[in-house]
Amino acid sequence: MKTLLMGNPNVGKSVIFSRLTGINVISSNYPGTTVGFTQGFMKIGGESAQVIDVPGTYTLEPACEAEEIASKFLEMGDVVINVVDATNLERNLYLTLELLEQDIPVVVALNLWDETRHRGIEIDLDRLRTLLEAPVIPTSGLTGQGIKDLVESITSARSSRRVQKSREERWGEVGRIVKEVQRLSHRHHRWFERLEDASVKPVGGFIMALAILASSFYVIRLIGESLIKFILDPLFQNIWKPYLMKLSGLLGSEGFFHGIFIGKLFEGTISFTQSFGLLSSGLYVPLAMVLPYIISFYFILGIIEDTGYLPRLAVLLDTTMHKLGLHGYAIIPTMLGFGCNVPAILATRVLESRRERFIASTLIAIAVPCTSSQAMIFGLLGKEGGRYIALVYLTLLIVWILLGFVLNRLMKGLSPELLIEIPPYRMPPIRLLVQKLWLRIRGFIIEAVPIILAAVMVINILFNFGIFGIIADVTSPLITGVLGLPKEAVVALILGFFRKDAALGMLALLTLTPKQLVVGSVFLTMSFPCIATFAVLFSELGVKNLIKSVALMITLAFSVGGLLNLIL
């Protein structure tokens, strides 16, 4: 049996899905979290039933890609769980009425039930059941309340097949139902509701945005650095290193296998940032340099996402983003890009036109450094002083703005208008925060660590056969001539195609000047996307646009890198 979870965007479908199936998926407080679909299984009376989390939709008459997918699913399902935001019946019931007109049993989950009380909303459940002629179960994704009842009611649900109505009639009926079942008691203006409106007002909003972004950056660095300094680096230095040194001795301190597993010794001992063996740098780079920032970035991003701040940022930046051929909503994928470009590019699906999606994805891939890159940039340039790091960010920001501006001029078409629901601020529930953070950390460990290890191994083997010497000689006019880097840096630039973090780590081997490190960091961020980003650009944009996008990246990376080399 196929059960479809359907509802407006941002009503808690993902959370209900996790509750039903035990599969954890990422949920956030802004419309458009679920852009693809997720499926899992749940038990109904001892039998296993398929559950599909359908992308959020306001209506069955599709207006965008995500909504088209939703109406297609309806044809395949056996029963629908319609997740409804109990604090916003007026808007949610329209879809419910549409669903009830279809030939499919519908159960209504009145979610966010826990929120109704302090918002002064009272709903007459029995009356609502009678009017809708369907089971209505109050639920809370937060506490798990009502989930069991929900599952039990599925088997007894019947298709009601109400008469098809026109749009006006439906809205009229929604109005009548709400009037009959909902009672609003007067509630005082909560303090953060005032804050809620302040954040979209021009002056207050701007100050708030600056404060939020600056303090996030500060806290992310603080947490990341502390994790490294007090936990992970000591762990590697004091516990892991003695074992490795023993192994190094067993392997005879040099030779082919020593080179692969331990790497080069510096003054008779292992340097985790420079030895570049599988078990030394291969583990240290992902686990002790990048992971701490992954943890701190996603912790802060999770909070920002779940409070519901991001859509407000979208409103605030809308006018600016139009200059770049986008509208304000594009800032959400962009912010995700600072974590990892892959989910960021997937998230551009919420943008309406192909033109916008191309511009947004290209800008992200070129000018938004992911956490892995940023962690390494901090690691490389941190000791040289904050102004070098600032220089890298400033360069990328300028590229982002100029490129968007130019693409907007060159590409045919207009940027569509922003139309976005602003969710209420919510206190991020700790349990969900932790769960989401864990999903993302696990994702990094499972996906990134093996690639880094494989890349380090391949690089080491190729080194052994002297292949890079040949490549370095051939490419030296570009690398040394244009970018002003030593010719051996080409290895790092090639490695950048696999993992930016490992590649930036290789730059550490070359004893570069701060200026060269800045050029190298900017070049690695802008040039070829890493393989995972490449794959997602391919699937999202298609071959032709992928080629265009990559050509832009390489040209720009050399131009900007060369320019920096000249003027610094």
Added chain:
Amino acid sequence: MEKALTELKNNECGIIATIQGGRGVTDRLNALGIIPGKKVTNISSSPFHGPVTIQVDRTKIAIGYGMAEKIIVLAE
């Protein structure tokens, strides 16, 4: 008095009279509950023809300036 949604002042209310857009725009607005007859309140308007944020029922919605101009309201 009839005016465009963009002309509502902060905290001013109005009843939606017509939406002068094509089908696509009308559909998208309708789906969010912006339909003739509903009461809207202006929450904020961004400068330089930025988006207008309004409240309809219990939902807050930000609408790009160009689209908001096409929504005609009857101000009270």
